[in-house]
Each structure stands twice: as structure tokens, then as C-alpha cells.
Amino acid sequence: MDVGIIGGSGYGGGELARLLEHHPSFKLRTVAARTHAGQTLGAVFPNLAGSPSAGLQLVPADPAELDGCAVVFLATPRDASRELAPALLGAGAVVVDFSDAFRLDAAPLAAASAGAAYGLPELYRAHLAGARLVANPGCYPTAALLALAPAARLVEPASVSVVGMSGSSGAGRGLRDDLHASHAFGNVAAYGAPTHRHTPEIAAGWGALTGGAPPVTFTPHLVPMARGLVCTATATLTGSAAAVRAAYAEAYAGEPFVTLLPAGAWPASTHVAGGNGAHVGVAVDEAAGRVVASCAIDNLVKGAAGQALQCANALLGLDETAGLSATGLYP
Amino acid sequence: MDVGIIGGSGYGGGELARLLEHHPSFKLRTVAARTHAGQTLGAVFPNLAGSPSAGLQLVPADPAELDGCAVVFLATPRDASRELAPALLGAGAVVVDFSDAFRLDAAPLAAASAGAAYGLPELYRAHLAGARLVANPGCYPTAALLALAPAARLVEPASVSVVGMSGSSGAGRGLRDDLHASHAFGNVAAYGAPTHRHTPEIAAGWGALTGGAPPVTFTPHLVPMARGLVCTATATLTGSAAAVRAAYAEAYAGEPFVTLLPAGAWPASTHVAGGNGAHVGVAVDEAAGRVVASCAIDNLVKGAAGQALQCANALLGLDETAGLSATGLYP
Amino acid sequence: MDVGIIGGSGYGGGELARLLEHHPSFKLRTVAARTHAGQTLGAVFPNLAGSPSAGLQLVPADPAELDGCAVVFLATPRDASRELAPALLGAGAVVVDFSDAFRLDAAPLAAASAGAAYGLPELYRAHLAGARLVANPGCYPTAALLALAPAARLVEPASVSVVGMSGSSGAGRGLRDDLHASHAFGNVAAYGAPTHRHTPEIAAGWGALTGGAPPVTFTPHLVPMARGLVCTATATLTGSAAAVRAAYAEAYAGEPFVTLLPAGAWPASTHVAGGNGAHVGVAVDEAAGRVVASCAIDNLVKGAAGQALQCANALLGLDETAGLSATGLYP
């Protein structure tokens, strides 16, 4: 079936075009973008040279261009997503939105659903059933919540501190002083804390798992690489230390995209680069009475385009793994 | 059909396991290795977690373990390849060898064929027909020859100087002082020149194209990244400047894995990472009367495991592109 | 006056040799090492080519070789330091030890001083007076304690969680799989948690500041760069939010090597590379009631050789800044 992307000139849209090359049922028919319209996708993303979609000519970001697409992926900013989604839904498409336009209103995160499902299948799969609009989670919330979720009943909800470490591609393709290569090589630095735009999303997701509205402290850092993201969380243990590993093992047994690492091992972003996998490690700091959990993902795959595809698969009744692989490009 | 890898604990073998996950006809049945036997492939390559081959247990590097495999890939050192290949061929397998054990004897590089075909399909495709043993080219020779080949009749054969720039994965998984992360980050340096082990291979390939035995000066450099390789070559123009671009365009028209970039553009390794593509750029330095040509590949894909798969496809009568994509992981 | 280094073939020793080139009073007379004895320092560290110490020939790690040195720096492993220090002190030298041999026994960290001062001048300067043996702090404890110290009276002591992010040089010059360039490029991963060898040192230093023995959770990560380290800490605020910034400003006013960044700015490792400076940023997460503080240093300078020199200056009655600069190499 035909699918389309609006916002196809950014990293998220380009990554989705890459992934769709291998999808057994979806065919990328239309790529729209506010800028670059008229250029081919291969000109905007030279890495796609030779792929079937390289010759697609970008069209203007007009919903009418997407008519007939079974799924439309919105890799657009918040405001554009809010504007575009109703028309696309009205035209019968399933919509998966990469922005945070609908995340905080999306079930299961709010009592009153706005008709959008929050698309983190491993944690909230039931809510995807029957949805037509998916709010694709942020990259940090995906990793933070996958790290924390199995501990929801074993820790003090209000005790969570999360540190994020992301490659630069999470910040998008726009030019900024702190994304200048000369600044970014050899540099690690916090940014945006303590009020990063992903903080309320992490807190809302954590609240949905713990039943309240606990605050979360979130401190993101930029690290010197293009792809990959690790969130490491600590929380005060209230349950039994012995129960922790079992809870993680149970939570992720059978999940095709989540791997719980053996005790003593910690997830490495290099092992998940390019794939839709999430690696999770957990330990108990017995001296301090805390759980330490860490999750590595590729911010553009499980943290964006891959997860979007996983959700689209679910909404269209396909196998969630269709066209996706957990395998990373290593080294 | 079943295939096997001997030398499955190194980067080349691991990369092949990753690529085989998407192959429509080949099924990775056996992975053998001198070290790590008894461990699962997923333990040796955590990036494969979740892939069908992650649970494969490595077996000893004994040809008998590969009985019944239609193709055996040897990701072994030269001496091991020389020792293993005859038995495997005797057992009826097609053999693709990653080492330089057979390269210099392989047709079309020598008058007297040793029964091995040199596996660079874009340049020597005809020689693959009917072969049972493929000498998979080195990563530098692949890029150098793809950069130079279309100019074979337009330049002075003995005037070629090639500079290589490779990520560290080309040097393998073994530990060395110059591959220590602290040394390699932020470092670019020549090494091995002027007698790198790939120099005779480049010269032999170039001789096969030009009809003589011209020397080639080759100066490889290590650059601070894990994957990707660029070879930039200069040669004295003897033909018409106007003929150069046409020769390149003609040479690579219809090649699914080679993209000739538009005039003024130069190949970037980041655009081919993870894919089997080769990007080629060419220009004429009119002031100096030289052709400048540059080729970027992923050293582990088009420079190793991807090309091996491309050759195996050809030998087994499959479409050369089966299970392969030129698309790179960007950024 | 003459000074010497034992352990001069590792990164810490090499960095000290680099810094000593600019010292107005110390002259590097002797470099000893267990390995490499007989080689010149310039052969072991080609970056020193052209410096006065490049021609020094490494001697065996025998205390007698250091006779007459006013200061001996021990860039040796713990056991070697314990063995070497008494003889050197007996010979009249001031000793600055880079290992953790004496850190946990060093005043002000323990009630009973073992005669060693813990050498973090900004926090425990008074204890350096009259000392002959300095336990030079670990790189992570230096950054963690500089980040946390001004908040000691404003937060719940037992609520501290610290995440560390370090370049690979902190792990030393030895070869290891996780320090292989191909693994380390493009990789971020936790390691060693929750029982890293620096955790008790951070906890002891924090206890000295808060008056108890509070546990600290510490989760170090390796990030893809050679130099530089950031520690980001969170702690539950008990005092007034308004008092936080003032406490930091007061604590570091007049400190030549510590810069408190303006509100909203976070320290970047690239700004302190190569210098003895520490950049500190702090904010209050009002929603969660926590202090978030972050400190960036060069792990080999303020986290090792520079701080050792700063301490030696203090012990010898020189200006603490002699031969040192806070200025970083940027970009």
C-alpha cells in the first residue's frame, strides 16, 4: 500500500525513506517538504542514491498531494503537524506524527484522549488498537521510559533522575553554533536542563506507569557522535532488590526490539546504531538503595522513524516488525 | 540455501552475518571461528541481538562443520584461507575468500589463472562466470580501482598516485597501540607507505585495465572514524579532457552499486556507510593536466562483506543485488 | 628546583612532562618507568618532540634515581605507589601520588590522617599546609565534588546521584576491547556502575563536606573523545532555591581555576581541554525540587597532572597557579 511523508527533507523523514526501502507492504509514493520541493529525494539525501525512492521528486507540503496514501508520516514541526493532521485523517489516512504536537494529549498519557495514541508499543501497546493518529514519542522519552518502566512498582515514583546523552542528529538538520562540527567534536555538555521540552513527556509517561504525577528531573547532554542515544536513570528502591532483574526480564520477554543485557553489562549505543533495537541494562546500587537503569537506542530509528514504522505496522494490522530489524551496524 | 562463515568473530564475518539477515535466498547456517567457539554469535556481536543468527553457536574452524553449505565465506587470515579453501571446494561449496591469499593469482590479474576469480564485478564481471572460488578484493583496491578504471585509456598508466583514507575498522578487531581510541580520536596519519600490502593488488588491477605492469604509488591514512574509506587518485591526462566525464558516465551507467556524482561534487564516506554503494567523483585539473578521481565506499560492505555477497550472488546465478542495497546510513 | 616522575610512560606522566615545560621553578630532571626504560621521553611521547624534556632517557623505577628531587610525582598504580612513597618521603622529597593508594586515608577524608593530604585545593586547601604527601584526587571525584560542594548545606546529603561522562584517556594507555577505536568511535555507554572504584572516593569527599557518611550513586559513561570529562549531579533541595546560585558564586569567587557559568549555561568539555580549569553550571529544577549541577574538566589536567602540579606548588610555597593556566584549547 502507498504511504507518504510530509517533512521529507529532515533527518527523520530521510531515515524513514531509508527504512521503507525494505518494507514488504509499504511503498513510499509521495514525499512532501516545505523546502526543497522540486528536487529529488536523492539530491536531498545522497545516501539514497540507487534506492527506489532516490528519484522521487519532492512535492509541496499540501495534504492533497497525499491523497490515497494509506499512511502519512508527519516529520514536521509541531505547528505544521497540528495543521496537517485533521485533513489527512479526514482523507482516510492513518497519521503518524513525529512532533510533540499530540504527545501530551495522547492516551494513555491523559485521561481524556484526543484521539491520538502515544506510540511506544512495548509499554502502551493496547492503546494502539483502533487508533488512526499516533503521537510518535520523542527519542529521549523512548529511552528513558524503556529504562524505567519495569521498575514502576519497585521504586519511589518521585525519586527519578534521568541523564540523557545523545548524538547530534537528534537536534535536527538546522545549523546552530553548538552543532558546528568544530565545536561538537571532542565535546560533551549538558543543555536545556532542567526544563527541556522532553521533560514533561517523560514525566507524563512515567506517571501513566506509576499512577500519579511524579516529577522527573531530566538532564540531556550532547555527545560527540552523529547517531545514538543513552538514557541512564536512577530511582530509590522501595521493593526488593531481588525482584528488580526479574521484573525487567518479564517485561521484555518476547519483545522483538528490546534486549535486556546480562547482569554487569551496560548498553552501548554503537550496538544499536541503524536498527530499531533498544538495549537495556539494570543494576541495584545496594549501598545507596537505588535502581540504576540504562537504555541505548538509535535516536533516528527506535527514537523516531523506526518506531513510527512499528506503530504504523500495528495500526494497519501488519506484524509490528514488518520491514524492521533490531540489528545494529557495528562497528 | 545454506551458507556458512569461517572466521565469524572478526569485523568482516560479523558484518556478513548482519547482511545475511536480509538475504532472500541465503540462510546463515554455520559460523565457525578459531576463537570464541562455543559462544553464540550474539555474544560476540551484541549488535545482532534479536536477529535470527544471534543464537547461532560458533563452531570450530573445521571444514567438516561446513558440509552442505552452498557457499562458504572465508573471513580468515591468508594462511588459514589457503589451508581451508581446497577442502571446501572439494566438498562442493562455492568459496568466497576475504583475505589476499588468492588475489594476485586470480584472473584477470594473472595470465595463468589459479582457478580463482577476482571479485570486483563492476570491472571484471565476465571472469566471475563459472568460477567456484572468489578472491574478494581488498577495501583500498576496490575504491582505488573504481576511481581509476574508467580513465584507463585516457591517462598515462605509470603516472598514478593514490591516497587512501580509511576508518579504523579496516584494520580489524585486534588490539594495537595505533588503534587505541585515545590515539585515534582526532588523529589523521599515513601508515604503511610506500609498501602497504594493498599496493601490489592495486597495481595488478590497474595493469589488468591498462595492459601493462605500471607501478602505482599508494599512501594509506587512518582517519578518525570507525567505518568508511575514500581513495583519491591522480594521473596524468593523455586523452581529451572532454572525454573524461563521458568515460565515467558510460562505465557506470547501469551499475546498481556505483553512483557517478555530478561535476563539482566529491564522494563522502558518510553517504555510503552501511551500504554496498560506491560513490565516484572525477574532475580534470586543467592547469596540471591531470585527472583527479575519488571513490567512497564502506570498507566493511563494498570493501568486504557486501562485495563478497555480491560475488556469491553472481556465482550462484542469483541477481547480483539480492539481499544488498546501495543505501547508506546517513547521518 | 629539580623534580621527577615515576610512571612516565602513561598518559598522566606524559601530560605532566608537557605541563612542566612551562613551569617557572620546577625542572623535570628524571623520568622513571617500569617499561620503556632506556628510551627517550620523546620516543615514548612523540608530541614532546622539540621540548626540553624530549631527550630525557627513561630510567628504572627505583627511588634512588630520584635522589635530590624536591618533588616526585608518582604516576604509578596503587601498589607501586604504596611501595615507593615511603622511601621517597624518607629521602626528603615531597610526593604527589596520582593513584588511589592514599586517597581514602587522606585528610580531610578520614578522622585519622595517614599523613597524606587529599589534593583538591579548592575544597580542602587548608589541609595541604605542611603536608609532604598528596593523594591527588581521581578525575571523576574532582569534577563531581566541584559540582556538588557549594550545595553541601542546601541539599539532602543522601539524595545525590552523579553521572559521569569521560573521554577514553581516563582509562589509561593499556589496550582493551572497549578502548579499541572501532568500538569507541560513535559510542556512548555506561560502565563499572554501580560499584566503580571512584564511588567510595566521591562518597568520602561528599561526606567530608556534609558531615556524615551519605551514600552516592555514581554511574560513569565512556563518550567518544580522547580528553575531557563532565560530571552532572542531582540532589534534593532542602534549602532555598534562591540561595543556590549565591552559594556557588561565593564558593568559587577568587578561585583561579574554577569558573561559575552564567545561569542557563552548562559547562562544555571542549572549553577546558588542555587547561587546568573547571567550569561549573548549576540550576534548580523547581518542579522536582532538585539541584542540578555539572562540572567539566580535562581529565588529564585538572583531573590528574595539572591538579598534581597545583598541589605541588602549594606544598612548596609557590603560587598555586605557577606554570598552570585555566585556558582551554578551543576548538
Place this chain on the structure above:
Amino acid sequence: MDVGIIGGSGYGGGELARLLEHHPSFKLRTVAARTHAGQTLGAVFPNLAGSPSAGLQLVPADPAELDGCAVVFLATPRDASRELAPALLGAGAVVVDFSDAFRLDAAPLAAASAGAAYGLPELYRAHLAGARLVANPGCYPTAALLALAPAARLVEPASVSVVGMSGSSGAGRGLRDDLHASHAFGNVAAYGAPTHRHTPEIAAGWGALTGGAPPVTFTPHLVPMARGLVCTATATLTGSAAAVRAAYAEAYAGEPFVTLLPAGAWPASTHVAGGNGAHVGVAVDEAAGRVVASCAIDNLVKGAAGQALQCANALLGLDETAGLSATGLYP
């Protein structure tokens, strides 16, 4: 004596401010810039926090602001340099210009001197005597000419091919798509060839050494790091192979900033980072009859600010090494 910088907000100017901190005779009195006027130098370059010049307030780029400075460094674009230099010279200052405004007219590169000396002391030292205006060489020409110069009488002048590999800081602080961190991490690519703006400068310098106007083919590449540059050159040997090493040894004996590496070793940019040193390696490719020579420098030090300081020292009658060190920051 007082010195000033115009163009103090770019990398070259900032690097000079860093180096001047250690100069025994020059005192940075004035920093001027077209943008950022009114801000402190420490705000524009946070790495200078704690240095004496951090508090300097940037003034407008007006020559009158520099009155009384014995030396004015112009880290300005070509046109601004051409406009500013006459007034500064008229006011009695020595001027060192970082741009290419005066390079091609500078002795010894042109028969008719324009009153500017080309400031590469190791090759053209005599011309600095009595000069009041120095054209500071480009980073690539510095490395290319240091690599090639000793071979000037031993190779065919017209046979030279140079490949450059530079970190991103050589491209300046301006924002560009190809300098976006996400593009630059893990990427190596040629650019600008075969008509890079440094090509005529390399050719002119090479001509001055060989006595003609030989063309040079120059192919620069961007490599994934912030600092450091390697030029590797090949040229057809006409003299005796045995004479090559001796010529290099003789040329650089006694040069405080140039180190000829032992046979078999090649220069590594990581060994010269942050210092004014140049490392040179040379070998003869006997099979091809070519000289291969490679030179590594820090593009912002020996390739810009350090060399400028070296020239200013010479013009002011100071020791050429005053305030400079060849020592690199390693790792």
C-alpha cells in the same frame, strides 16, 4: 609591548589570544571585531575564562583603536585586510595578515615585492628581515611546502600531487551544511578540488623553491576532527634515492619547530595538536620512482596563529620561539 588583533571573534584570532597568554614580551591590549563588539573576549571564547585577556572588551574594527600597538594581527577576510593594512602600517605598526590578501604578491613568491614577506620562516627566513608586513601562509600551503621543500632539487618539479586532510576548524567558525556536526562525524570527503584557493599559493611557493612555475595538483579533504592537518605529497624522483633522507635531515636540522621523523614513521596530527610543531616524514617508493612526503601540523597554530607569532617575533627582533612551543597536546 602592546599588540592587537583585528578579527578577534574567529578561530584564528581566538587561538592567537590563547597563545599570547604565554608570550614573554607581547601584551594583548586590543581585540577588535566587526561583530561581537562590546562583548568580552571571554564571552566569545569561553575557553579563555580565567586568562588575562578574558575581560578584554571587543572594540570596533577601526584602525584607530589599534594606535600604539607594536604589532597588529589581521585575522580578517581578504578585503578587510587590504583595506586595513595601509593605515596600520602608516601608524607604525608591524602587520601580520592571516588572509590571502598579500600572499601571492609577497616575496619570495613574486619578482616584484609588494612590501610583504611571505611568512614561512623555515623556508624563506631571509625575506622576513626588515619586513613590516607579513603575509601569513595558508594552513595547507604551510604543510605542503614543509613536506616538499627539501626535495626541491631531487624531484621533477611538475610532477607534484598533494593530498590534504584537515580538521573542520580550518574552514572557520561560520555555519555551513558540510560543517554540521551530524554530517561531519564519521565523514571523510574531498572538496574544492582541483581549484581550491590554496592551490595557486602552493604552486607559487613550490615555484620559488624550484625556480620555475610548475603546476601542482592539490586535493583537500575534510576529516572528522576539529584540529590538525596532514598534507601528503608525491613527486617523481630525479635525484638519488639515497640523497632524499639526507636532504630532509639537513634542511630541518636546527629548526626548533620542525621534526623529521625516523625512517618508517609517518607524522600524526594528534602529536602536534595545540603546538607550533610540524612533523615531517619521507620515504622513497622505489618501485614507482617517487618521493612520498607527509607533514602534520595544527592548522590553527603552525597553520595560522602560531606561525603569525613566530613571524612577529622575527620582525620585532625577538627569538623566533618566544612564547611558542612545539609540544602537542596528546592524546
